[in-house]
Amino acid sequence: MAKHTHDGRWIGLALGVGGAAAIGYVVYRAKRGSSHLGPVTATVTINKPPLEVYDRFRDFARLPDFMTYLASVEQLNATTTRWTAKPFGKGAAVSWDAVTLEDIPGQLIVWQSKPDSAVQTRGRISFAAAPGGSDVTEVRVEMQLGVSKIPASSQLARLFATPQVKGDLRRFKQVIETGEVLRSDASAHVAPHAAQPSRDADKAPPGFVPSPPTAEKGLGHPLTTAIGGKGVA
Amino acid sequence: MRANVFKGKQKVAVERVPDPEILNARDAIIKVTATTICGSDLHLYNGFMPGMQKGDILGHEFMGEVVEVGKGVKNLVAGDRVVVPFCIACGNCQSCEMGMFACCENSNPTGWIPEKLMGHATCGCFGYSHLTGGFAGGQAEYVRVPFADFGPLKVDKALSDHQVLFLSDILPTAFMGADFCEITPKKVICVMGCGPVGQLAIASARALGAEKIIAVDKVPYRLRMAVEKAGATDVINFEDDPLQETLRDLTAGRGPDAIIECVGLEAVGTGLQYAVDKVKQSAKLTMDRPIAVRDSILACRSGGIVSILGVYAGFVDKFPLGSLMNRGLTLRTGQCHVHRYMKPLLEKIEQGVLDPSFVVSHEMNLDDTPKGYDMFMHKRDEVMKIILRS
Numbered sequence: 001m002a003k004h005t006h007d008g009r010w011i012g013l014a015l016g017v018g019g020a021a022a023i024g025y026v027v028y029r030a031k032r033g034s035s036h037l038g039p040v041t042a043t044v045t046i047n048k049p050p051l052e053v054y055d056r057f058r059d060f061a062r063l064p065d066f067m068t069y070l071a072s073v074e075q076l077n078a079t080t081t082r083w084t085a086k087p088f089g090k091g092a093a094v095s096w097d098a099v100t101l102e103d104i105p106g107q108l109i110v111w112q113s114k115p116d117s118a119v120q121t122r123g124r125i126s127f128a129a130a131p132g133g134s135d136v137t138e139v140r141v142e143m144q145l146g147v148s149k150i151p152a153s154s155q156l157a158r159l160f161a162t163p164q165v166k167g168d169l170r171r172f173k174q175v176i177e178t179g180e181v182l183r184s185d186a187s188a189h190v191a192p193h194a195a196q197p198s199r200d201a202d203k204a205p206p207g208f209v210p211s212p213p214t215a216e217k218g219l220g221h222p223l224t225t226a227i228g229g230k231g232v233a
Numbered sequence: 234m235r236a237n238v239f240k241g242k243q244k245v246a247v248e249r250v251p252d253p254e255i256l257n258a259r260d261a262i263i264k265v266t267a268t269t270i271c272g273s274d275l276h277l278y279n280g281f282m283p284g285m286q287k288g289d290i291l292g293h294e295f296m297g298e299v300v301e302v303g304k305g306v307k308n309l310v311a312g313d314r315v316v317v318p319f320c321i322a323c324g325n326c327q328s329c330e331m332g333m334f335a336c337c338e339n340s341n342p343t344g345w346i347p348e349k350l351m352g353h354a355t356c357g358c359f360g361y362s363h364l365t366g367g368f369a370g371g372q373a374e375y376v377r378v379p380f381a382d383f384g385p386l387k388v389d390k391a392l393s394d395h396q397v398l399f400l401s402d403i404l405p406t407a408f409m410g411a412d413f414c415e416i417t418p419k420k421v422i423c424v425m426g427c428g429p430v431g432q433l434a435i436a437s438a439r440a441l442g443a444e445k446i447i448a449v450d451k452v453p454y455r456l457r458m459a460v461e462k463a464g465a466t467d468v469i470n471f472e473d474d475p476l477q478e479t480l481r482d483l484t485a486g487r488g489p490d491a492i493i494e495c496v497g498l499e500a501v502g503t504g505l506q507y508a509v510d511k512v513k514q515s516a517k518l519t520m521d522r523p524i525a526v527r528d529s530i531l532a533c534r535s536g537g538i539v540s541i542l543g544v545y546a547g548f549v550d551k552f553p554l555g556s557l558m559n560r561g562l563t564l565r566t567g568q569c570h571v572h573r574y575m576k577p578l579l580e581k582i583e584q585g586v587l588d589p590s591f592v593v594s595h596e597m598n599l600d601d602t603p604k605g606y607d608m609f610m611h612k613r614d615e616v617m618k619i620i621l622r623s
Contacts, residue, residue, distance in 0.1 A: 047327045136327065167345070174339045177325040179305065182379060183256045184357065186286075186367025187342035194288025195360070195367040196238065197251040197377070
């Protein structure tokens with residue numbers, strides 16, 4: 001959808017992706033033939049066996065449970081998925097299609113967005129048993145993310161996506177180990193908020209856990225502020 | 234509901250706030266029947282802990298009655314009388330499996346803040362800044378308790394609030410400090426700081442078999458209680474007698490075999506180093522005044538154990554690493570793994586081996602909480618532990 005938008009919207013789209021932050025890093029390097037992944041990287045240790053951790057992640061439709069910028073992930077066919085980010089500010093939702101390049105149960109998933117996607121992402125998530133053959137899994141994510149036509153968006157993505165990916169993994173761990181994403185009185189809000197129960201009016205919608213404020217805030221919040229709050233029209 | 238909220242440095246107020254609601258399946262809502270002001274609340278009150286926001290509900294030591302449970306809580310029903318651990322633990326992560334409940338990896342939704350300050354995230358705690366998750370505290374009529382299927386301990390109505398309330402924090406904290414010391418009757422134990430945790434550390438050391446326990450403070454009524462109620466055999470008022478010399482004297486030059494430090498980042502002392510620390514802390518050049526830790530390390534017997542219970546937030550200097558290293562001391566510390574100690578300590582209370590109720594000095598209405606903070610901070614009216622009820 002995004003490729004049909006006129007040029008003025010690319011900035012907004014870049015911000016939308018930024019707000020979404022996270023699944024990857026740039027087309028930019030890929031187009032130059034580089035196979036280097038990163039520099040958005042994050043890791044987490046999860047107290048469950050690799051296959052169980054893999055299975056939960058492989059259930060793509062349920063990724064929005066802990067990847068807070070996603071509205072939905074649909075499986076279009078055996079290898080293609082459609083990813084839709086939540087609308088950012090007043091902007092429209094952004095979506096892109098990705099192809100699963102490798103899929104080894106209990107070990108690895110590698111994906112790449114389709115060449116004509118507005119959002120260019122590629123990345124890998126690996127699952128490995130912690131030392132000693134334990135039932136504990138070390139999860140590693142490496143990604144590239146960017147918006148085609150805007151080479152510099154990759155750099156922006158790197159800046160803001162890393163904390164978002166780290167937060168996603170922290171929530172992934174919570175979901176697998178404890179059953180769901182834990183909310184506190186303060187974390188239930190997008191902006192910094194006193195640690196006291198909220199009035200219904202300003203409570204975040206059920207199931208939505210925003211990224212933490214400031215340092216770990218997803219891309220987009222600070223940028224939109226900087227350019228006057230314009231999102232995708 | 235009414236709740237005591239943080240308003241700024243040395244300013245708290247009881248205000249009307251919304252009632253808590255179930256936010257996660259494993260939550261419970263507790264009607265608070267008794268809560269207290271903890272010495273560590275004073276660190277927040279005095280502005281020494283980073284990450285506080287106006288409007289934060291304070292309080293992390295509380296007990297109450299279950300009024301509502303989330304659909305994931307099968308072990309509690311409305312009406313159950315429970316004591317709630319101050320640290321929040323999931324019971325599922327590796328740290329919880331190892332019994333390190335105060336290092337729970339899942340209970341702090343704002344874990345990225347302490348990660349930046351301390352290298353790794355800490356657990357979530359009730360009413361203790363946004364470094365520990367931004368959870369509303371228990372100095373309120375009601376409180377939401379996450380992971381309620383794992384944390385709260387049901388207690389029999391035969392035991393009084395005064396006997397069981399402190400299972401939520403200071404009794405397990407004090408007991409853990411004594412537990413670190415590998416106590417035998419032959420070991421001389423020193424307890425630095427005779428506030429409520431210090432008093433219960435003395436009582437715990439006694440319960441674990443220590444025969445000689447030296448209590449250190451500068452407040453006469455606290456030292457009196459240490460001897461008369463807690464079970465100390467010797468006391469040192471460090472304003473009257475030089476601490477290091479007196480400790481050497483009491484142990485014929487060896488130094489105590491183990492020292493339990495129950496003071497924390499607002500330590501007071503004497504002499505030039507104290508003055509320097511105080512200036513640096515108020516100028517925000519350092520977050521902590523590690524006086525009691527320094528003293529403990531220098532005083533401890535070679536090969537001995539220094540057990541740190543006092544709360545520290547950041548980085549310190551003039552840390553006597555040379556003494557620690559060259560004399561082979563062991564340093565043990567941590568936020569208390571309350572969940573590990575609650576049941577065994579409840580048994581000790583039931584058996585009459587330990588009774589922490591002697592530390593209670595005042596009962597107040599929740600509405601008077603600000604007065605309580607002021608009184609506790611200035612040690613007025615021989616205050617030891619204040620119980621708040623709504």
